[in-house]
Amino acid sequence: MKEALMRIASQFALEGTVRSIDPLGGGFINDTFIVRTSDGAPDYILQRKNKNIFPDVPAMMENIRKVSEHIGRRVAAEGGDPRREAMTVVPTRDGALCHCDAAGEYWAVTEFIADTVAYDKADSEALARKGGEGIGRFQALLADFDEPLAETIKGFHNIRHRFAQWDEALGRDAAGRVKDLAEEIGWIESRREEMMRFWELVEQGTIPTRVTHNDTKISNILFDCTGRVLCVIDLDTVMNSTSLNDFGDAIRSYCNTGAEDDPDLDRVELSLPMFRAYTEGYLSERARQLVPAEIDRLAFSARYITYEQVLRFLMDYIDGDTYYKTAYADHNLVRTRAQYKLLQSMERQAEAMCAVVGELAAKYR
Ligand SMILES: Nc1ncnc2c1ncn2[C@@H]1O[C@H](COP(=O)(O)OP(=O)(O)O)[C@@H](O)[C@H]1O
Ligand SMILES: [Mg+2]
Incomplete structure (x- = not known):
């Protein structure tokens, strides 16, 4: 070796x-x-x-x-x-x-970048803020990048592409599970139009396409010994997409008070203080470059990405668990329900999330 x-x-x-x-x-x-x-x-x-x-x-x-x-x-x-x-x-x-x-x-x-500090998990408001700063700075440094990038993972966070896969999966019903999932399938179908409306804004260019990192976890950000953002690493997934996808995906993972596959739905909520902290870090680096259409839908992007994850877990369950590794029989269904609970929590707090974005966007503009 x-x-x-x-x-x-x-x-x-x-x-x-x-x-x-x-x-x-x-x-x-x-x-x-x-x-x-x-x-x-x-x-x-x-x-x-x-x-x-x-x-x-x-x-x-x-x-x-x-x-x-x-x-x-x-x-x-x-x-x-x-x-x-x-x-x-x-x-x-x-x-x-x-x-x-x-x-x-x-x-x-x-x-190798030496003498750095890294964190495994953003489990405090202070770290959530740092995570937001890291991705905000990364996007800000790339705001004037205009070369095309290869689409290394096809259809990433593209809900039109996902719906095409979803419709096929329902039609195939490979594991014979569709008949028992009327309620869960209803969660997806009842929001289909709302999600397509968001993605159409991206397709039309109202929401601009920029450079996204696509793996925004805090372990992919190196800080210097004073705690300042130094460098965002792990660029394997960089692609052209809307900045909002990075934001939404970070909120989905940083701000969940439970686990992605939490069997106890009472533990799963969107933490508004964590949302505020990440958003503050992000907008402190990025607010000046975002257009109004992006600011207006920043809070919504967390719902978009969480919805996509509900869809993907449920679709894999319908397909017979072929994509995500599962630890037990109904793991994908448990994940579906836990992410759906998070989505509902975001929907309930939508107004408060928008108010936080509005306040902080004004502060850092
Ligand atoms: N350029 C670098 N300088 C310092 N440490 C690095 C660098 N690149 C990667 N690492 C370390 O290696 C770890 C794994 O690298 P990463 O590119 O994130 O791989 P993975 O895609 O498997 O997460 C990082 O979390 C970081 O600790
Ligand atoms: Mg990594």
Whole structure:
């Protein structure tokens, strides 16, 4: 293993001499290693990219390079350090952005950003605010990015695409479960039009398409030792979409007082204080660039993304549990109900959420 990793690392244009390569825990998607070097050279992150999730790793790496270089230029123009505040993709010795090994696995290298603080989970208002700042700053640095990005995961957060899959899944009824799900299917159908209306605004350009991160968890944000946002990492999912999708997805996960698959629905609510904290962080970085159509629908985007998740869990249950890993028989149905409870909590608090957005958008404009 050690030698195999050494051989892979040697494909890349690293500075210095490789001293050691060790696994670095923490991620869920890729296999991550830290490559330590000598001679005062930087250390590196070596990753085996998950090709089950990303069918086109070279296109994904091209997205990451474009976005990282843009952020680096913006950081440098502001007088910051692009080697710490942006990701730096290290090419192979032949100038490719990834290396395909004999087993067909894809590997990529970035510079390791040292002396940082990271958090596993945003479990306080202070951390929720930091998370909002991180994604807000990331989007702000990319506000003037205008190169096309590859759609590395097709139809991501595109509800028109999801409804097409949904209609097929209902028609197929692969696991024979549709007859017992009239109530749950009604949850989806009764909101179909409302959700399509939102997505049509994106399709028409009323809500602009920009660069989104698409995996906004706080563990993907590195902070410096004073607690300032340094760099957003894990850019595997960057794509062109509405900024609101990043916001909505963060709210769905940061602000749920229960678990995504909580069997006890009494525990599941949207926490308004956590919503305020994330929104404050986000808008403090981003309010000045968002157009009114985006501000107006920022709170709604949390419902849009949560609704999509209800649909996806229920659709997988209808399909016979083929997409999400399940730990027990009705896991996808439990997830469906827990996310639906969260959606209802957001619907109940819609007015209060809009008021928070309005107040903070005015404060940071
Ligand atoms: N450039 C980097 N500098 C410092 N640490 C990094 C860097 N890239 C990744 N890491 C560390 O490795 C972990 C996993 O990397 P990540 O790209 O988030 O993979 P995954 O997609 O599996 O979550 C991160 O949570 C972080 O701790
Ligand atoms: Mg990660």
